[in-house]
Every structure is written in C-alpha cells, then in structure tokens.
Amino acid sequence: MTEIRTPRLLLRRWNPDDDLAPLADIQSDPAVMRRIGDGAPRSLDGTAEDIERWEEEWDDEGFGVFAVELLGSGELAGAVGLYVPETPPQVAGHVGVQWRLGRQFWGQGYASEAAQATLEFALQDRGIDRVVAVTAVDDASSLKVVHKLGMTSLPGEAEGGLRVHAIDLTEFEA
Template sequence: MTEIHTPRLLLRRWNPDDDLAPLADIQTDPAVMRRIGDGAPRSLDETAEDIERWEEEWDDEGFGVFAVELLGSGELAGAVGLYVPEAPRQVAGQIAIQWRLGRVFWGQGYASEAAQATLEFAVQDRGIDRVVAVTTEDDTSSEKVLHKLGMAPLPGEVAGCRLYAIDLTEFEA
C-alpha cells in the first residue's frame, strides 16, 4: 500500500468505508468546488464515483489521487495527487497534479506540503519526469502553491485557465 508521511500529513490510498462521508462533506461545499471541474458541488454518489475512479487510476497507472489525513487527529483534510487530464488540449494526456482541501484546512500550508510530497513521489517512486497543472484564472491561492513547487506558467492562452508545468529532472526534493 502506498503511503507518504510528511511532518503533519499522511497521504494514502482511499478507504471508501471511512473516507466517503468526510470527502462528500468537503465536495458538497460550493467554495471548495467552485474552481474544480464544472464548479458544481458533488453529491454523495458523485463522490463515491470520484474515489472509485481515483482508485482505478492507481491500479491502471501506478499513481493517483491520495487521501490526505492529518497525522495529529486522523481527520480527512481532502485529496491531492496525480491524474491524467482530458482537457484542455494543451495538457490532455499528460500527468497533472491536483488538490482539494476542506475549507477548514485552508491557509495552513497543507496543500503545499501535500503537493510537494506528491511531486517527490512522482519523481522518486514513479520516475515521472514532467508534471503539469491547470488552475482557473482567478485562483491565486493555487497559483501560490504552484510557484512554491517551482512550477512555471506555460506559454499560450486557454480561456479561463492558466497552465503550469515542472520538469522533474531538475526538481529538488
């Protein structure tokens, strides 16, 4: 089982019996979901589908989206990990990083900590040499995390989005 420990977090595979309800609570929050996918909150059934899809990606690709758990309390803080986007076309089919945390966990550095660990996992454990990211134009919080990770904006424009990438062959873990 793939697990990553950071100073404050445990990144691990999903346990639907324990993780479905807390992730659904996170994903029903319009503030959390407004910049993810179509921006709509996700139902319990849609959240179950997300967990199932993420676990299938782990099985098929050898990477995926981790459950992010606080080490101190065992609370599920959200999700962070790698996936293969279908859009926008400029990054479709590449390996991308994403995250979503419950609003109560915002502003505490958890996204940066988990994303850093995910990039280390990508290069050290999976031999991935490049990771991309997609943000909305107004997502300054995610952009700050991307800059902390050393990700650089990609040239070109995509309506409503900003694209980033990092060459992990030069990544300092």
C-alpha cells in the same frame, strides 16, 4: 499500499467505508468545488464515483489521488494527487497534480505540503518526467501552490481562463 508521510500529513489510498462521508462533506461545499470540473458541488454518489475512479487509476496507472489525513487528529483534510487530465488540450495525456481541501484547512500550507510530497513521488518514485498543473488565471491561492512547487507557467492562457504550469525532473532536482 502506497503511503507518504510529511511532517503534518499522511497521504494514503482511499478507504471508502471511512472516507466517503468526510470527503462528501468537503465536496458538497460550493467554495471548494467552484474551480474543479464543472464547478458543481458533488453529491454522496458523485463522491463515491470519484473515490472509485481514483482507486481505478491507482490500479491502472500506478499513481492516483491520495486521501490526505492530518497526522495529529486522523481527520480527512481532502484529496491531493496525480491524474491524467483530458482538458485543456495543452495537457491532455500528461500527468497532472491536483488538490482539493476542506475549507477549514485552507491557508495552513497543507495543499503545498501534500502537493510537494506528491510531486516528489511522481518525479522520483514513479519516474514521471514532467508534471503539469492547471489553475484558473485568477485563483491566487492555487497560483501560490504552483509557485511553491517550483512550477513555471507556460506561455499564453488556455481555454476557459485557465493557466497551465509544468515542472520536469531536471527542474525539480535543480
């Protein structure tokens, strides 16, 4: 089973029996979900589908979205990991990094810490040559995360007010 430990976090595979209810609480918050997918909060069933899809990606791709657990308390803080985006067209088929944390975990550096560990996992462990991230142009918090990751913004704006960022293995190791 794939696990990554950072100084404050455990990134691990999903356990639906334990993780479904806390993730559903996180994903039912409109503030958390406003920039994810269609921006709609997820129901319990929708969250169960997310976990199932993420676990299938692990089985099919050898990577996926991690459950992010606080080491100190064991509390589920959210989801951070790798996926293959379908949109916008500039990133379709590439490997992307994404994050969503419960609002009570915002502003504490957890997203950056988990995303950095995920990026290292992608580039060094899984041999992925390039990782992308998609953010809203006006999402200052996510822009801070991508800059901490060392990602550079690609020229221009993608459809829907989105910006695409990328880093490849040579940039990561520099």
